[in-house]
């Protein structure tokens with residue numbers, strides 16, 4: 001009896017504390033009817049659907065309660081700069097660190113996000129970018145000609161397009177950034193990939209703390225297993241000096257991170273660098289295969305590049321930079337399937353001025369969230385028939401890049417934002433574009449790859465991943481493929497399987 005009363009009192013107190021009302025000049029407040037949780041369940045199930053509903057109800061800015069937090073969602077791209085440009089009242093790294101701890105169990109000491117960014121930038125831009133892209137391409141080609149992918153190069157092989165793309169780009173990316181010469185053992189590579197895919201499957205639940213008990217256990221086991229697989233002690237050979245992952249370790253040591261932290265941080269980096277490119281390549285190839293007109297246009301452009309030098313040849317990167325059709329088709333792919341939420345923590349009360357002149361007060365301790373997927377990317381006011389894949393959406397009539405998109409009569413600075421924007425824009429975007437283009441080009445020129453069912457449609461998206469970068473499909477697109485019958489000696493001469501893969 002006593003306990004029931006205490007519990008009831010606590011509950012009342014809790015409800016009282018968690019009650020908040022809208023003050024003057026604050027965005028519309030929608031708490032949902034479930035105490036504390038608020039809209040968390042609906043949000044997690046399908047964030048795009050939920051936010052669309054809220055937008056219909058409240059407009060371009062509103063505050064919702066999600067698992068005890070108050071999140072102000074801003075959906076007017078003309079006003080995004082008010083959030084992106086303010087690094088005094090709004091903070092990026094705190095929430096990022098909360099997620100880092102929750103997902104990867106890693107806490108970097110003396111972490112300086114700006115320094116880390118600058119460090120990363122050296123690797124993924126300029127000269128080192130060209131080198132990395134080259135190594136990546138070599139790895140893709142040697143994997144494609146390896147026995148795990150193709151027992152007999154002239155036989156058709158069946159697979160799902162998603163697992164084909166993710167599997168290849170993950171392995172090649174892993175070898176490029178984490179692998180070392182002569183040390184690679186293909187069963188190790190497969191183990192890393194398989195464990196990673198399982199971990200990736202749980203990721204959105206880990207991030208939202210919605211794991212069931214057995215899933216929680218599994219997440220821990222997977223994390224441990226991946227830490228082991230990624231740690232140098234477990235891996236054959238010595239680290240290649242000068243490799244990306246070696247340098248990253250050194251960077252961590254300079255920041256004062258101990259061995260254990262370094263070990264754990266590897267998984268964080270594996271995820272950051274490998275989780276988006278594979279799914280992006282899947283959507284890209286999938287849209288091309290299911291849109292014959294787009295495929296034809298892309299192939300025409302590729303033919304005009306005259307790259308017939310053979311498939312194990314290094315692709316001339318400079319030529320790959322003048323491919324407006326391929327670029328537009330890739331940008332269109334990302335418009336439809338990149339769904340990041342950009343989150344900032346409000347450090348001090350702030351007045352947010354919208355493009356239309358309206359001002360809203362943001363409360364300290366809340367979070368602000370942009371969801372560019374809804375607007376501009378899928379906004380019918382910005383893009384005509386936004387749910388349709390139009391490979392030339394980003395091209396003018398004369399074949400040059402189209403940059404004029406409007407909302408409410410105002411020309412948009414941000415009309416698609418797959419990489420985020422502002423100070424925290426994706427560091428790896430140039431690398432990502434380069435490897436996805438290379439990959440698609442390689443597949444289209446060196447392989448016969450087709451849908452098993454010529455009338456197959458793209459699978460729907462897995463709605464639980466809205467907010468976590470590239471979307472993933474619910475289901476597969478069945479394909480069959482084989483290497484083109486080119487000069488037989490042009491395959492595999494770079495060494496079989498995964499040797500010769502050092503940076």
Ligand code: HEM
Nearest residue numbers: 117272273276277280338340418419420424426427428432
């Ligand atoms: C299609 C592929 C990719 C997409 C759509 C993508 C998207 C993004 C986005 C939206 C962010 C910003 C997150 C935020 O503002 O909270 C980001 C950050 C980042 N991305 Fe990517 N990314 C891709 C591929 C890659 C690749 C291949 C690499 C590296 C090899 C990479 C490295 C990074 C890093 C290091 C950051 C953190 C930047 C920082 O801390 O400021 N990304 N990515």
Ligand SMILES: *[C@@H]1O[C@H](CO)[C@@H](O)[C@H](O)[C@H]1NC(C)=O
Nearest residue numbers: 185186187188191234235236
């Ligand atoms: C590859 O590595 C695994 C352990 O990671 C080991 O069990 C296996 O024997 C190795 N295979 C070869 C061919 O070296």
Ligand SMILES: *[C@@H]1O[C@H](CO)[C@@H](O)[C@H](O)[C@H]1NC(C)=O
Nearest residue numbers: 201202203204462464474475
């Ligand atoms: C969708 O994604 C969630 C979380 O990543 C995962 O648990 C679920 O199995 C996925 N559904 C399908 C059908 O792949």
Ligand SMILES: *[C@@H]1O[C@H](CO)[C@@H](O)[C@H](O)[C@H]1NC(C)=O
Nearest residue numbers: 324327328331394395401402
């Ligand atoms: C595609 O997007 C990239 C930025 O990711 C941009 O640099 C490029 O000019 C765009 N190209 C086209 C044709 O839209």
